[in-house]
Structures are given as structure tokens and as C-alpha cells.
Amino acid sequence: MNVVYYVIKQEPCPTCLGNETVIHPLWSAFWEFFYDDENPDIPDVSDIDEWFTHHGYDYPPDEEIPCPECDGAGFIRREVEISEVLQFIEDRLENLESYAMHEVNS
Numbered sequence: 001m002n003v004v005y006y007v008i009k010q011e012p013c014p015t016c017l018g019n020e021t022v023i024h025p026l027w028s029a030f031w032e033f034f035y036d037d038e039n040p041d042i043p044d045v046s047d048i049d050e051w052f053t054h055h056g057y058d059y060p061p062d063e064e065i066p067c068p069e070c071d072g073a074g075f076i077r078r079e080v081e082i083s084e085v086l087q088f089i090e091d092r093l094e095n096l097e098s099y100a101m102h103e104v105n106s
């Protein structure tokens with residue numbers, strides 16, 4: 001078995017974009033159902049309660065919930081093979097070199 005090295009890569013969560021929270025999917029559906037450009041008033045409390053009761057909630061849940069993708073951390077960590085990291089560094093160096101050459105030539 002070959003030895004493989006891994007590096008931990010941390011990047012902003014693609015789902016919440018690092019915000020740590022997302023809108024509860026039922027609230028998104030709620031606003032889609034109730035929001036009207038012509039009449040942008042906030043729905044009555046009774047409409048809100050009725051909507052969520054109809055969807056199985058005794059009370060409306062929090063509108064923002066911890067992001068399920070990153071468990072509210074705002075970032076994702078995963079193992080990547082070191083070869084991927086080396087490629088990333090190589091690409092960066094090439095970009096720096098071409099930038100430097102561009103600066104010298106201009």
C-alpha cells in the first residue's frame with residue numbers, strides 16, 4: 001500500500017456562503033406563496049400560523065436556521081491529496097510569474 005499524504009482544506013460553505021445560517025425551507029416556500037409585488041404587505045399573523053400549522057408545525061419555526069450543509073460553521077473542511085495542493089501552488093506561481101512578466105514588459 002502506497003503512502004498518501006492529505007492536507008485539510010477549509011473553504012467557505014457553498015450553501016450558506018459562510019453566513020452560517022440559511023432561510024428555513026418552509027419559510028422560503030411561505031414567502032413564495034404569500035409575497036406579492038403588487039401588495040407587499042406582511043401577511044397577517046393568523047395567515048402565518050395557519051400556513052405553518054398546515055405544514056405540521058405548532059408554531060412557526062425560526063426563519064433562519066443553522067446551515068445543514070456545514071452545521072452552522074460557515075465553512076467546510078475536507079481532506080485533499082497533497083498532489084492537489086501542489087497543483088494549486090504551481091498554478092499560483094505560474095500566475096505570479098505571468099503577472100511579473102506582464103509588469104516588466106509594460
Ligand SMILES: [Zn+2]
Binds near residue numbers: 016069
Ligand atoms: Zn453552510
